[in-house]
Amino acid sequence: MPAAVYVGDGKIVVEEVPRPEPASGEVLVEIAECGICGSDLHMVLERYARPGAILGHEWSGIVASAPRGSGWSPGDRVVDNPPPGCGVCRPCRRGRPAVCLNRAPANFLGHHGAFCRYKTVSADSLIRIPDSLPTRVAALTEPTAITLHALQVSGVGPDDRVLVTGAGPVGLLIVAVLRAQGISDITVSEPSPIRRQRALDVGATRAVTPDTLQEPAMTMRVAEPYTVVFECSGHASAIEAAFGQLDYAGTLVIVGTGFDPPRINQNRVIIFELEIVGAYNYNDDGFQPAVDLLDSGTLPLESLIEPNDIPLSEVMDTMERLSRGEIPGKVMVRPGLSS
Numbered sequence: 649m650p651a652a653v654y655v656g657d658g659k660i661v662v663e664e665v666p667r668p669e670p671a672s673g674e675v676l677v678e679i680a681e682c683g684i685c686g687s688d689l690h691m692v693l694e695r696y697a698r699p700g701a702i703l704g705h706e707w708s709g710i711v712a713s714a715p716r717g718s719g720w721s722p723g724d725r726v727v728d729n730p731p732p733g734c735g736v737c738r739p740c741r742r743g744r745p746a747v748c749l750n751r752a753p754a755n756f757l758g759h760h761g762a763f764c765r766y767k768t769v770s771a772d773s774l775i776r777i778p779d780s781l782p783t784r785v786a787a788l789t790e791p792t793a794i795t796l797h798a799l800q801v802s803g804v805g806p807d808d809r810v811l812v813t814g815a816g817p818v819g820l821l822i823v824a825v826l827r828a829q830g831i832s833d834i835t836v837s838e839p840s841p842i843r844r845q846r847a848l849d850v851g852a853t854r855a856v857t858p859d860t861l862q863e864p865a866m867t868m869r870v871a872e873p874y875t876v877v878f879e880c881s882g883h884a885s886a887i888e889a890a891f892g893q894l895d896y897a898g899t900l901v902i903v904g905t906g907f908d909p910p911r912i913n914q915n916r917v918i919i920f921e922l923e924i925v926g927a928y929n930y931n932d933d934g935f936q937p938a939v940d941l942l943d944s945g946t947l948p949l950e951s952l953i954e955p956n957d958i959p960l961s962e963v964m965d966t967m968e969r970l971s972r973g974e975i976p977g978k979v980m981v982r983p984g985l986s987s
C-alpha cells in the first residue's frame with residue numbers, strides 16, 4: 649500500500665509499504681481522511697521523527713475487515729478512541745487521564761500513523777461515526793477532543809476575556825469551540841493576515857497582530873488584560889507575550905508545542921496569582937463528546953477545514969506551507985486520492 653513515509657532529513661516520500669496484518673482482536677481500517685497536525689510538522693520539519701515513521705493521527709476510516717464477534721463489519725465508518733487512561737491511578741481517579749501513570753509513553757518516533765491506505769486498530773478502541781456526520785468531518789474528532797480538554801483545564805466561562813495566540817488549525821478550533829460554549833469575548837493574536845481573517849470567520853471578536861500586545865511593566869497590568877489565554881503557536885516569544893497579557897488570577901493554557909523555552913517572570917506569577925497549565929490530551933469521557941459537538945451543527949466546519957483534500961504525494965509540500973502560515977485551516981489528507 650502507498651504511505652507517506654518520513655525518510656529523514658526533514659523529508660517525507662510516498663513509498664510502497666506492506667499492508668499491515670491485523671493481529672487477534674484487531675480491525676483493518678481503510679483510512680478515509682487524516683488531518684495534518686502541528687505535531688506532525690514538528691516531527692518532520694524539525695526532524696524529530698525516526699526514519700521509516702508514518703505520521704498522522706487525526707483520522708477517520710472505514711472498516712475493511714474485522715474479526716467475527718468484534719461488533720464491526722466491513723463498511724462501518726469509524727474513528728479511533730484510544731482509552732483515556734487506566735482509571736485506577738491517582739491522576740485517573742482525579743479525573744486527569746491525560747496524564748495517566750500507567751499509559752505507555754507517547755511514541756513520537758516510531759509511529760505507524762495514518763498517512764497511508766490501511767491501518768490496524770484494536771476493535772475495542774473504535775467508535776462509530778453517526779449517520780449524520782460526514783466521514784471527512786469526523787477526522788476532526790481528535791483535535792476537537794483535545795480542544796475540549798484545553799477548555800476544561802482552563803476553567804473558562806462566559807464572563808472571561810479570552811486571548812488566543814496563534815490562529816493555525818488548533819487556535820481556530822479553540823476559537824470555534826469557545827464560541828459554541830457561549831464564550832464571546834475572544835481576541836486572537838496572529839501575524840498571518842489570512843489566519844487573522846479566518847479567526848474572525850470562526851468567531852473571534854477581534855484579530856490583532858502580535859506587536860500590538862503591550863509589554864507590561866513589572867507589577868502592572870496591561871491596559872487590556874485577559875483572564876484566560878490559550879497559547880497555540882508554540883513560539884517562545886508568543887508564550888512570553890501571552891503571559892504578559894494575563895489579568896490578576898489569570899490562567900495561561902499552553903497548547904502549542906515548541907522546543908524553544910520561554911522566559912517567565914516568577915514575580916508576576918506570585919503577585920498576580922497566575923496559573924500556567926498545559927493541555928496534552930483528552931478528558932476522561934473520551935472522544936464521544938467531540939463526535940457529538942462535530943455532529944451538532946454548531947461549528948463553522950467549512951472555515952475550520954480547508955476545502956481541498958490532498959493526496960499523500962502533497963503531504964510534504966503542504967506541511968511546508970502550513971509551517972509558513974500560508975494555510976489557515978485543517979488540511980485533510982485523503983490517502984485514496986491518486987496524485
Ligand SMILES: [Zn+2]
Nearest residue numbers: 685686687706
Ligand atoms: Zn494532533
Ligand SMILES: [Zn+2]
Nearest residue numbers: 734737740748
Ligand atoms: Zn491511570
